[in-house]
Amino acid sequence: MANEGECRTCGGSIGQPQAVNLECLDCARKRTLRALKAYVVPAESLPEEGYRDVIFVSTRGLARAVTANRLSIPFLDVTSDDCERAPELDSYSPGPVPVRALIEEHDLWFDCEKCNRRVNVDSVGEYTKRGVLCDECAMPEPTDA
Numbered sequence: 001m002a003n004e005g006e007c008r009t010c011g012g013s014i015g016q017p018q019a020v021n022l023e024c025l026d027c028a029r030k031r032t033l034r035a036l037k038a039y040v041v042p043a044e045s046l047p048e049e050g051y052r053d054v055i056f057v058s059t060r061g062l063a064r065a066v067t068a069n070r071l072s073i074p075f076l077d078v079t080s081d082d083c084e085r086a087p088e089l090d091s092y093s094p095g096p097v098p099v100r101a102l103i104e105e106h107d108l109w110f111d112c113e114k115c116n117r118r119v120n121v122d123s124v125g126e127y128t129k130r131g132v133l134c135d136e137c138a139m140p141e142p143t144d145a
């Protein structure tokens with residue numbers, strides 16, 4: 001029998017004798033986060049212009065509620081296009097999801113950091129710390145003679 005008061009996942013002490021089948025807070029939190037599901041929803045800023053981002057929530061209903069709120073539409077009007085389940089992004093819970101994954105794994109577009117052109121998987125030039133450059137802006141600057 002396992003020692004009493006040990007986390008069943010990591011074996012760390014929980015400090016509760018008699019505790020059976022318990023997890024330490026850290027392991028419980030990590031497990032909860034792993035159980036969250038990724039949804040691609042309208043972005044908090046500029047949702048009406050089609051900008052999207054990813055949220056991690058436990059239920060589809062919650063994802064739809066967030067979507068309805070951001071689009072200012074009734075809950076029942078939220079479609080699965082507005083609020084799209086993205087299982088390929090689950091492993092990034094609780095976020096943030098790297099821009100590269102959003103573009104390459106979920107086919108989202110971003111604005112080029114220099115020229116604001118929309119950049120998708122076909123026109124990515126370079127990933128920056130927080131965004132992308134389009135294939136034109138990523139080219140070396142022409143030198144002024």
Ligand SMILES: [Zn+2]
Nearest residue numbers: 007010024027
């Ligand atoms: Zn633990």
Ligand SMILES: [Zn+2]
Nearest residue numbers: 112115134137
């Ligand atoms: Zn550009």
